[in-house]
Amino acid sequence: MINMILDYNTKYFESRLKGRYITLEHIKPLLDQYKSNFEIHNLGFSVRGLDIPYLKVGTGAYKILAWSQMHGNESTTTKAIFDLLSYLKNGPKTDTAPILEACTLLIIPILNPDGAKDYERLNANKVDLNRDAKTLSQPESKLLHDIFNGFKPDLCLNLHGQRTIFGLSGSLKPATLSFLAPAADVEKSLTPSRNIAMALILSMNEMLQKLIPNQIGRYDDTFNPNCVGDAFQKLGAATILFEAGHFHEDYDREKIRAYVFYAYIHLLNLVSQPFNIKNTHKSYFLIPENTKNFCDIQIINARLDKDSEILTISIQFSETLIAEKIVFIPKIHEIGNSCLNAHKTIDAQGLICNNINGKAVKIEQTIEKIRVGDKVFDLLL
Numbered sequence: 001m002i003n004m005i006l007d008y009n010t011k012y013f014e015s016r017l018k019g020r021y022i023t024l025e026h027i028k029p030l031l032d033q034y035k036s037n038f039e040i041h042n043l044g045f046s047v048r049g050l051d052i053p054y055l056k057v058g059t060g061a062y063k064i065l066a067w068s069q070m071h072g073n074e075s076t077t078t079k080a081i082f083d084l085l086s087y088l089k090n091g092p093k094t095d096t097a098p099i100l101e102a103c104t105l106l107i108i109p110i111l112n113p114d115g116a117k118d119y120e121r122l123n124a125n126k127v128d129l130n131r132d133a134k135t136l137s138q139p140e141s142k143l144l145h146d147i148f149n150g151f152k153p154d155l156c157l158n159l160h161g162q163r164t165i166f167g168l169s170g171s172l173k174p175a176t177l178s179f180l181a182p183a184a185d186v187e188k189s190l191t192p193s194r195n196i197a198m199a200l201i202l203s204m205n206e207m208l209q210k211l212i213p214n215q216i217g218r219y220d221d222t223f224n225p226n227c228v229g230d231a232f233q234k235l236g237a238a239t240i241l242f243e244a245g246h247f248h249e250d251y252d253r254e255k256i257r258a259y260v261f262y263a264y265i266h267l268l269n270l271v272s273q274p275f276n277i278k279n280t281h282k283s284y285f286l287i288p289e290n291t292k293n294f295c296d297i298q299i300i301n302a303r304l305d306k307d308s309e310i311l312t313i314s315i316q317f318s319e320t321l322i323a324e325k326i327v328f329i330p331k332i333h334e335i336g337n338s339c340l341n342a343h344k345t346i347d348a349q350g351l352i353c354n355n356i357n358g359k360a361v362k363i364e365q366t367i368e369k370i371r372v373g374d375k376v377f378d379l380l381l
């Protein structure tokens with residue numbers, strides 16, 4: 001594991017995929033190149049008729065189904081999948097052979113290629129595919145359901161990305177990577193598959209805590225049968241939700257992808273050997289819960305005019321696709337007394353804060369620069 005981490009940047013990092021905008025067009029040449037190493041098939045077509053390719057990797061008895069970019073704008077786990085493929089192809093055989101002999105992985109890198117193209121969470125019919133597991137109203141949902149039924153996986157990896165607003169209860173750090181062992185019923189019973197998912201999460205958490213201490217979160221486990229993870233857990237496959245989040249100043253999510261990659265390898269090593277599932281649920285629930293307690297930038301001790309009380313101006317970036325790139329546009333999210341955690345803080349020291357034209361700042365306003373007293377701060381990344 002240590003050598004793998006040391007070698008990551010030079011040997012396994014897939015440099016052809018970078019930044020937040022990852023589409024079918026970006027991954028197709030890579031898949032073409034992997035044709036001689038792994039089986040590659042087409043699962044079917046999206047609403048707009050784009051291919052949904054998947055890879056079959058390994059020949060082992062333990063079956064893993066992984067899908068990423070079910071939400072089209074959540075690309076970090078996809079980048080980490082290609083780092084994983086690079087490792088499985090180029091890593092030392094003494095390390096990779098036991099994984100490939102023990103496991104068969106079916107990997108869908110982009111389940112929602114239309115959403116990926118538009119940099120949208122939803123599919124082309126504006127449906128959230130992670131709220132369509134029961135209804136199966138969309139072609140992408142049906143295809144995932146069909147491959148699940150045909151393959152009968154032991155383990156499912158539901159791979160997502162979370163917004164920068166997520167932190168952890170009782171912590172000043174962002175939720176860099178969060179997990180969930182979804183419930184299989186409204187009672188949130190500790191079913192056998194859920195227990196396996198919890199044990200695997202705990203082991204990944206233990207490994208990651210050494211690398212990014214206090215930045216691992218646990219998602220709320222309220223049962224929703226229309227969420228894919230809950231539905232598959234209910235069907236008896238151990239299912240784990242991954243949510244790749246924010247790491248300090250890493251808006252392109254190039255650092256966090258490495259931690260997702262390490263988590264994948266750790267998980268594959270675990271399931272490639274016989275593993276004991278002890279009664280782990282108590283420790284699992286000690287992982288701090290995810291909470292919305294962050295904004296991107298906050299301006300503290302601000303006044304709106306000379307008579308105003310001291311306020312906090314919270315700014316969120318809106319992620320906008322412009323000319324094939326994601327641009328982070330700062331917008332005023334809130335002006336008030338509450339003080340969140342922020343990825344960047346500017347102390348106005350009681351001075352008046354205006355927009356660049358000297359006008360009052362307003363909620364929802366796009367604000368690339370802010371005037372604090374007679375100083376101007378650039379809010380763009």
Ligand SMILES: [Zn+2]
Nearest residue numbers: 071074160161
């Ligand atoms: Zn998602």
